[in-house]
Amino acid sequence: MLLKNLTRQLFAQLSRHLPRRLIQRDLMPDDNTVAHAQDVPASLSEACLKYARASEEQLYRDFQSHPEGLNAREVERALEQHGLNQIPAQKASPWWVHLWLCYRNPFNILLTILGIVSYSTEDLFAAGVIALMVVIATLLNFVQEARSTKAADTLKAMVSNTATVLRVVHESGENEFIEIPLDQLVPGDIVKLAAGDMIPADLRVIQARDLFVGQASLTGESLPVEKVAVSRDLSHNNPLECDTLCFMGTNVVSGTALAMIISTGGNTWFGQLAGRVTQQESEPNAFQKGISRVSWVLIRFMLVMTPVVLLINGFTKGDWWEAALFSLSVAVGLTPEMLPMIVTSTLARGAVKLSKQKVIVKHLDAIQNFGAMDILCTDKTGTLTQDRIVLETHTDILGAVSNHVLHTAWLNSHYQTGLKNLLDVAVLEGVDEDHARNAATRWQKVDEIPFDFERRRMSVVVSEQPEVHQLICKGALQEILNVCSQVRYGDEIVPLSESLLARIRRVTDDLNRQGLRVVAVATKFLPARGEDYGRVDESDLILEGYIAFLDPPKETTAPALKALKESGITVKILTGDSELVAAKVCREVGLEVGELVTGSEIENIPDEQLAALALRTTLFARLTPMHKERIVRLLRGEGHVVGFMGDGINDAPALRAADIGISVDGAVDIAREAADIILLEKSLMVLEQGVIEGRRTFANMLKYIKMTASSNFGNVFSVLVASAFLPFLPMLPLHLLIQNLLYDVSQVAIPFDNVDDEQIKKPQRWNPADLGRFMVFFGPISSIFDILTFCVMWWVFKANVPEAQTLFQSGWFVVGLLSQTLIVHMIRTRRIPFIQSRAAWPLMIMTLVVMVVGIGLPFSPLASYLQLQALPLSYFPWLIAILAGYMTLTQCVKGFYSRRYGWQ
Structure with missing residues (x-):
């Protein structure tokens, strides 16, 4: 299947x-x-x-x-x-296969084509710069993936x-x-x-x-x-x-x-x-599809704008060869070739940081889903509670303490060999060693009817005397009552009547209201036989009484639930346990129960109604594995990113159905295999820390995409305006390539950047529509100041004839590079940069180095080779004014944009 x-x-x-x-x-x-x-x-x-x-x-x-x-x-x-x-x-x-896969992405292939075209047109410098950019991106990706693979293998070994x-x-x-x-x-x-x-x-x-x-x-x-x-x-x-x-x-x-x-x-x-089947391609997951959509938005933008630049320059300048080279450089500048490396580096760094939070990421792509999660479905036992079951009491059907019930339950737990259970451990620990040793000597195991999640009970057949076998069954109360026809009432065995059933309900409900988990114990005596016992033998049983267990809430549960709520995550409890026990635990940890729904109630509810019910309901009790899976699928169908946390075989269907499956180190094999994330500590507090780290990782990825998209849009708009009115190219193809290379180098430190607190308070998702709107809002801002730079160079510095084009191009080269680099700090936060929010020191150093190099190139010995020239000192006050105005306007637009559309 x-x-x-x-x-x-x-x-x-x-x-x-x-x-x-x-x-x-x-x-x-x-x-x-x-x-x-x-x-x-x-x-x-x-x-x-x-x-x-x-x-x-x-x-x-x-x-x-x-x-x-x-x-x-x-x-x-x-x-x-x-x-x-x-x-x-x-x-x-x-x-070499790994290296090829690191190279094989749309941007590198596109750049390679552009490089081949440049080489064929004898533009060797452009071809060299393009080759350098491809090699840097591929090698960085290769090294980072190799490191993340090694880290993942080390973590998975745990x-x-x-x-x-x-x-x-x-x-x-x-x-x-x-x-x-x-x-x-x-x-x-x-x-x-x-x-x-x-x-x-x-x-x-x-x-x-x-x-x-x-x-x-x-x-x-x-x-x-x-x-x-x-x-x-x-x-x-x-x-x-x-x-x-x-x-x-x-x-x-x-x-x-x-x-x-x-x-x-x-x-x-x-x-x-x-x-x-190793030649079959893997189907991209939601994260990869999101990256692909964003990538192709940028590529389509480049494929549309490049011919426009070519046509405008060709018709206005008359030199189609120069126009072709320039449009080729524009295409290179519009290609976000560092996106694969940035994404991989950010995810890998996130995985390493999560490992320090006791969260193991089995698949790097799951980190984004971790941060996007807005609904967490989880079981009660071990998550809200301590997962430390203790036997609290053992009673007959009317609630009086009964050693006979304890002895019977001990035989069942001692001789069962199926699914290991904390309840069995608690029963075995609840009997002193002398009694256990004596009972084990007197009683021999004959057969076993293992537990399954359909019956929700298990039985062992034991014998103290060769001619008589005793079947001992324990399990959920209702499932035991379904196969009982008699009860032990004092020293007598009497039929199970309606009045006795009502008293049984009152006693067990009272135990449940005390937060105790009740397990019923029943027996049946049979003549000895050599045949195997099966489910059909679980009939006409005698209800002996109950064993009740306590699993107290964790001290960290209440603050963790509060933190998850503040982080925009709704917690829903999906448990197979009693609704009374589950409700009491939820109230103790501060989780509002509201409308409580049981598995039997949702059996005949259509999907549309159940989806609406699941959205407003916090606690689902007495669920089967298929109930859990159905609820998770319906919540996803409503547009939510759903996480499911579980550790048992009964959780496996829901783990597979969820956007992100979360399990723990001590889970059964199938639960760990089905999970995307493994917690080394079964705690909601650890989970909350992991979610925050996932959001921080996604926020850093989004920064690069926003910066690249808005910067590219503004640059193309400026090029179109300049190409239409200037008698020469506003910037040589060589300048565009160098500017793009320096800008990309400054982005390498983005995975190490800090993230503002408000950016990790709510779940974050891919939103291509928001990217397009962001480009339209912030791209033209840089164009405004580019045009202002054109005016300054044209009228103030008289660079308005072809003979003075080197001065013009040098002036715009510096402004363009510095504005592109400053946009990193402007767009990385909705706050005021450098004052209310500072970038991490690696990003600060990288951007500072790039700005110094950009200002220094026109004054360096390479200036003549690069066709740049030294700028007059009177240029720099204008430079400072233009950059200050650019930053001020960007901050104002940023405030308007964030108030109206939010700041993801």
Whole structure:
């Protein structure tokens, strides 16, 4: 179902070196997304079918494995033979491929064409300057991407995924389950699977208990499929349909299993597919589309204005060759060739700064979405609360303390092997060691019915006496009541009547209002049997009582929520927990609940109504994973940038559906793989700091785009006016190239710039319409003072004949360069520059150096070669006056613009 996105991401890995998700956001398949057996070599299909039908003994023989697992020597030998468990797309591409990809952007290609044209017209200096600009931009991009790749790899290593594998770890031959990195797995290894695990390689199931696997990434099946140890149908010819095989890239939805690895890395089904699709381009994400739209706005502007400059100069001057060279230089000047480098540098710097805030960026492009986020959906447990569950009480159905209920719950938690749960840990810690040791001796485990998110309960079957089995079930109250027909009332077992049900509701509601999470415990005695137990056995149970847990709110939650609100982010709680518990926690942390909605209430609500409801509702309780995903998608459909923070398997659909998926280091594998951002600390305060850094990064990117757009627009307008009235060119092509080169050098420090507080208080997004309006407002300001400069040079300094054009061009060269450089400081802030808002020192130094060089060139030994001349001292008071007027008018227009349209 997700194969197209998976393969595109694989190419993105090769082209950008950055780790990518195996789990992507698109949830519905199209006709081209389903993997078939013919997509991989026939030999692999035959091998898979062979192992699907093989007996357990044959598997051990073929892979030289053992029921107790591989030892260190066997693992080393297997690694030498099969290599690391890595898909081919995870290998770094050669440096020359990386260099080509850094060069390959619209601006560099356009400049290269212009450079070739300049060279063919024997304008060698122009060709040299253009080549220098392309080389600088490409090399800076190459170095920055290499550094960011190294940083990303280092950061990603901090959250690397692991698998639980059975290995012989002692010289005596003793074995145990250990956690190892995924790339250390080898064929023949026996791995343990539980709900939430990613399938780490291609596997043959050996033992399974209600194992359901989501194969959407390979087959397009929207529903999980059951996997078993002994095939129910041996007639399948497509390995993907075999019920005894699991494939890399899929995930365990529910149940538990032991499975043997039959292939790893590039030899897996997914690895073979990856090797066949590396030539497919990756689909651009929202950030890349935004950059592309802005880039093409600037390129189209250049493509329209350059011919206009050519025609005006050709007709007015009569020298079409000179006009062509000049228009060519204008085209170069209008090309924002530093945009790729600025964007990459800013994002990479943002990622490094975020890492210091305990936020790991898996994909650089996610930083902009982080800053644009205006709605954050999150679970309650561990986010608002301490994620430190303690067993608060254990009672019978009427609320009286009951040790029998605690003992029964302990047996369930002790013998369950499915999804690890903080509630189980709290139950186990709530019983003293002597009692636990005694109970473990008396009771033996018979079977288990693992937890899943549809039933919301799990059961174990235990036995104290050989002829009798006891099924112990615990789970959410309503789900337990659905399968109970009796209750333990004192020392008696009585039918579950309406009056008892009402009393049960009152007792549990009272516990919930105290902020306690209530889990019901039920039992059933059965005659001993040799058959496996299943869900059908969870019927006619006896409700024993409840165990109640406390998860107190974090001290940092209330101030973090306040900070998020002040930052323009609306927080919505999407939880599967009880509405009473969730509401109490929300009130304790200062989150206004208002209208409360439960999962059952939204089942039959149309999307249009639910979208409106989601916008005004803060708390959704008793949600299923699909409910969470639906709410996130509808909020996005309303035009919001939605983040989702989750760490469980039940959060994975919503993580994929959100604009930005946020998970934590301790999350289950599938949640971490689906996320764009990984928090090393599960805290809203850390998240808020990350959002601010994301906005700061985006603000710096936007500065360069605004500066370039407005400056280019003003320059072209000035050139058109000058070309129409002057008897000579207002500036030589050589001057335009040098001016553009110096200006670009001053922009290199923008990623290190400071950002005003008001620019990071609200979410920020790409807005091409705002860019066009900004160009129209601020571009002509520089043209006004350019025309004023023309007048000063024409009438004051008498540079009004072709023989004096060098003086004219020198005067405008200095004014143009200094005004372009000063615009950096004017547009980087809505405040008064240098007084209310100062640029970072690297940007201050770079702009100062460029201004000094620009003023000094007409006086330098290079002046004659550059066709410039020294300016008279009387020129400089005019220069100061023109620049002061330019800055004053820009500040006035800036105030009007920001009041009317805002200042992003």
